[in-house]
Amino acid sequence: xxxxxxxxxxxxxxxxxxxxxxxxxxxxxxxxxxxxxxxxxxxxxxxxxxxxxxxxxxxxxxxxxxxxxxxxxxxxxxxxxxxxxxxxxxxxxxxxxxxxxxxxxxxxxxxxxxxxxxxxxxxxxxxxxxxxxxxxxxxxxxxxxxxxxxxxxxxxxxxxxxxxxxxxxxxxxxxxxxxxxxxxxxxxxxxxxxxxxxxxxxxxxxxxxxxxxxxxxxxxxxxxxxxxxxxxxxxxxxxxxxxxxxxxxxxxxxxxxxxxxxxxxxxxxxxxxxxxxxxxxxxxxxxxxxxxxxxxxxxxxxxxxxxxxxxxxxxxxxxxxxxxxxxxxxxxxxxxxxxxxxxxxxxxxxxxxxxxxxxxxxxxxxxxxxxxxxxxxxxxxxxxxxxxxxxxxxxxxxxxxxxxxxxxxxxxxxxxxxxxxxxxxxxxxxxxxxxxxxxxxxxxxxxxxxxxxxxxxxxxxxxxxxxxxxxxxxxxxxxxxxxxxxxxxx
Amino acid sequence: xxxxxxxxxxxxxxxxxxxxxxxxxxxxxxxxxxxxxxxxxxxxxxxxxxxxxxxxxxxxxxxxxxxxxxxxxxxxxxxxxxxxxxxxxxxxxxx
Numbered sequence: 001x002x003x004x005x006x007x008x009x010x011x012x013x014x015x016x017x018x019x020x021x022x023x024x025x026x027x028x029x030x031x032x033x034x035x036x037x038x039x040x041x042x043x044x045x046x047x048x049x050x051x052x053x054x055x056x057x058x059x060x061x062x063x064x065x066x067x068x069x070x071x072x073x074x075x076x077x078x079x080x081x082x083x084x085x086x087x088x089x090x091x092x093x094x095x096x097x098x099x100x101x102x103x104x105x106x107x108x109x110x111x112x113x114x115x116x117x118x119x120x121x122x123x124x125x126x127x128x129x130x131x132x133x134x135x136x137x138x139x140x141x142x143x144x145x146x147x148x149x150x151x152x153x154x155x156x157x158x159x160x161x162x163x164x165x166x167x168x169x170x171x172x173x174x175x176x177x178x179x180x181x182x183x184x185x186x187x188x189x190x191x192x193x194x195x196x197x198x199x200x201x202x203x204x205x206x207x208x209x210x211x212x213x214x215x216x217x218x219x220x221x222x223x224x225x226x227x228x229x230x231x232x233x234x235x236x237x238x239x240x241x242x243x244x245x246x247x248x249x250x251x252x253x254x255x256x257x258x259x260x261x262x263x264x265x266x267x268x269x270x271x272x273x274x275x276x277x278x279x280x281x282x283x284x285x286x287x288x289x290x291x292x293x294x295x296x297x298x299x300x301x302x303x304x305x306x307x308x309x310x311x312x313x314x315x316x317x318x319x320x321x322x323x324x325x326x327x328x329x330x331x332x333x334x335x336x337x338x339x340x341x342x343x344x345x346x347x348x349x350x351x352x353x354x355x356x357x358x359x360x361x362x363x364x365x366x367x368x369x370x371x372x373x374x375x376x377x378x379x380x381x382x383x384x385x386x387x388x389x390x391x392x393x394x395x396x397x398x399x400x401x402x403x404x405x406x407x408x409x410x411x412x413x414x415x416x417x418x419x420x421x422x423x424x425x426x427x428x429x430x431x432x433x434x435x436x437x438x439x440x441x442x443x444x445x446x447x448x449x450x451x452x453x454x455x456x457x458x459x460x461x462x463x464x465x466x467x468x469x470x471x472x473x474x475x476x477x478x479x480x481x482x483x484x485x486x487x488x489x490x
Numbered sequence: 491x492x493x494x495x496x497x498x499x500x501x502x503x504x505x506x507x508x509x510x511x512x513x514x515x516x517x518x519x520x521x522x523x524x525x526x527x528x529x530x531x532x533x534x535x536x537x538x539x540x541x542x543x544x545x546x547x548x549x550x551x552x553x554x555x556x557x558x559x560x561x562x563x564x565x566x567x568x569x570x571x572x573x574x575x576x577x578x579x580x581x582x583x584x585x
Binding site for chain 2: 343
């Protein structure tokens with residue numbers, strides 16, 4: 001087996017029995033990145049020296065028998081997670097030279113468990129986008145076909161995992177930004193329950209929706225990472241004190257028949273959504289049958305307010321963004337325009353030159369929706385609709401354990417195809433936004449391919465803090481879907 | 491709801507943004523389309539609902555108010571684009 005073929009799970013085994021060293025594994029990933037990265041564009045920053053030093057340290061620990069959950073395992077991080085001493089740009093000019101003075105909590109947790117951080121992956125600026133075309137620095141290409149987007153906003157992380165530049169990566173998900181690129185790239189992505197994973201050091205876009213989570217080659221790897229990053233953090237007052245189960249244990253005890261009697265609902269409103277690609281429908285239908293064969297009982301459910309999700313999200317997220325992004329004023333960190341000696345002018349020029357158009361658009365929508373005279377009609381109403389959406393899910397989960405849907409209405413689209421009309425881009429998020437609005441977890445698992453050979457995933461959602469059900473169902477599904485080719489030839 | 495060019499200019503000022511003239515028309519049109527789509531929220535029956543959403547943490551979070559060491563200005567100001575020792579430097583405010 002070649003180094004780049006190793007999942008987290010298999011790397012851990014080989015490292016533990018000294019069959020390979022972390023230094024060799026890390027170097028092999030950098031060699032592969034050097035060879036193929038130009039055609040993919042997954043990374044904004046590579047930290048070769050830092051990573052190799054971490055790998056050497058991991059090898060010493062392994063030799064001494066000090067083995068933690070991720071000792072010596074090379075990972076990549078979306079460039080919106082603060083890394084001490086390593087540039088964190090959020091894909092934005094405004095933070096082009098920003099060097100965090102501390103690690104985000106998820107980053108500290110990975111490092112404490114011995115992970116090797118290879119670098120920081122590309123994203124839509126401040127995670128605003130569904131294609132990774134909104135990065136200030138580069139576009140990322142889908143490793144299955146370079147003419148297509150990898151999805152977004154965690155497109156760099158998804159592409160890096162798919163191109164096998166790392167064992168796995170972390171992304172963040174505010175409206176689908178882990179699940180949708182995972183689906184478009186044919187890998188696994190989990191958005192955990194809101195509060196499951198600390199947001200400290202995750203640069204804020206929409207604070208009531210943001211969550212970091214794993215993007216991995218298989219479901220078990222997602223469970224391994226989730227074990228490490230979950231848990232309460234006193235530095236994030238919205239992180240939950242809920243108990244964290246051992247997510248891998250349940251998978252290791254998985255056997256035929258484990259999913260028997262699990263009830264999965266399919267929202268009738270989703271299937272009547274206009275514009276679902278027939279190829280996505282076909283893959284979804286097949287996926288449903290595979291789950292049924294595993295003993296999952298499928299039933300129709302209703303989420304009566306599903307039609308309002310996109311509209312409510314595209315008020316709430318920009319409102320929070322307009323407030324969160326006010327901090328980039330050219331004073332405390334990041335870019336400053338120096339052409340004006342007037343303070344207000346300095347703010348304006350800094351923001352307008354530092355932020356890309358999509359970010360400016362969302363700041364304007366948010367500022368408008370929160371401004372005097374419009375607050376009740378927009379933010380107030382969207383927030384009430386959010387309550388309705390949340391209640392829809394609570395009711396649905398009275399009759400089912402999982403909710404199944406496509407991840408995106410169509411497979412990955414071509415680069416440049418949707419950049420002219422932001423609304424069309426927003427509508428592609430229709431199936432993923434709800435989980436963020438309701439604060440529930442969601443997983444995307446590869447389920448098939450389009451006729452052009454582009455991956456298509458399915459989404460499963462569960463009740464708050466029930467990631468276990470998602471992992472178990474995803475694990476069973478993954479082992480029975482029988483995909484012909486798991487990774488593209490680069 | 492459509493939005494006018496002057497409204498966009500006013501909002502941009504509130505948000506401390508300066509939209510280039512060449513981008514304004516397009517921005518006005520795109521924002522108009524987005525807001526028009528968002529108008530569908532008017533059809534939802536939200537009578538009697540509070541604006542509070544239960545998506546996040548539902549309990550108040552308290553902690554002891556105990557002092558901890560500050561990272562200090564060398565860390566806090568490390569990324570300042572312009573500083574004078576322990577102070578941020580900004581364009582003159584009082585003229």
